[in-house]
Amino acid sequence: MVAQNISFGILALVATVAALRVVTTRNVVHAALYLVVVLASVGALYILLAAEFVAAVQILIYIGAIVVLFLFGIMLTRPSIGSDAGLDNDQRWIAGVTGLFLFGLLSTVLVDSFADDHLPSLEGVSREALTAERGTGAVGDAIFSTYLIPFEVVSVLLLAALVGAIVLARRD
Amino acid sequence: MLVNQFLILGAVLFCIGVYGVLARRNGVLVLMSIELILNAVNINLVALGALQGPEAAVAGQVFALFVITIAAAEVGVGLAIVLLIYRNRTTVDLDEVDLMKG
Numbered sequence: 019m020v021a022q023n024i025s026f027g028i029l030a031l032v033a034t035v036a037a038l039r040v041v042t043t044r045n046v047v048h049a050a051l052y053l054v055v056v057l058a059s060v061g062a063l064y065i066l067l068a069a070e071f072v073a074a075v076q077i078l079i080y081i082g083a084i085v086v087l088f089l090f091g092i093m094l095t096r097p098s099i100g101s102d103a104g105l106d107n108d109q110r111w112i113a114g115v116t117g118l119f120l121f122g123l124l125s126t127v128l129v130d131s132f133a134d135d136h137l138p139s140l141e142g143v144s145r146e147a148l149t150a151e152r153g154t155g156a157v158g159d160a161i162f163s164t165y166l167i168p169f170e171v172v173s174v175l176l177l178a179a180l181v182g183a184i185v186l187a188r189r190d
Numbered sequence: 191m192l193v194n195q196f197l198i199l200g201a202v203l204f205c206i207g208v209y210g211v212l213a214r215r216n217g218v219l220v221l222m223s224i225e226l227i228l229n230a231v232n233i234n235l236v237a238l239g240a241l242q243g244p245e246a247a248v249a250g251q252v253f254a255l256f257v258i259t260i261a262a263a264e265v266g267v268g269l270a271i272v273l274l275i276y277r278n279r280t281t282v283d284l285d286e287v288d289l290m291k292g
Contacts, residue, residue: 040226175259
């Protein structure tokens, strides 16, 4: 339990600092690279929550595909690869106040509703039982039985997004 | 572990993402901030699923997977739109895209 709490603390700290750098850095490419750090820490947190398939998908899709897409977007729009002072608009203070207010509101509500709720301890559970009830196999079974229709709809959505992106970005 | 550890981390990432969406003027950076927000939601889904037992844990993971898929589609279309704005106006500064401002 102590080891889990220590690793949670390290991962949460890394994720928070890197996320702050994503929204404050003056270099667009650095922002994309800090985003990789945030996404990797969140993937490690999924492993801490015994969600190994989501962690693998997080690494594959987010870090492998989405960040590469971002880097291509940065390259193609060329907003001066070096550092650039004009990345923030003049609403920065209002945005900061909004973010802090929202965080105060959310954390008050969360502390109020989930005060001392502990996640059920998995220490007594054997690895086979854990894999059978919430591992990759269980997730696959759920996707192809209970959530079959949403899964098919998501497939069509991906196809539509693919066609839409090509139509938007092609040169006539 | 307390479930609130994960939920409050999710809240922190969400608020940082909201700040980024409001304060950034580069279109690509706004999309990155939206990714932060979607990640915060995913942490909440997985953590709240794990709180409720095995069946809810699987449901939470499945919903997190759907959110990741939709995030990928959103980034694809979003970057295509940003690219189109850049091609038409040679800038990705969202403050200058104010054609519909009254």
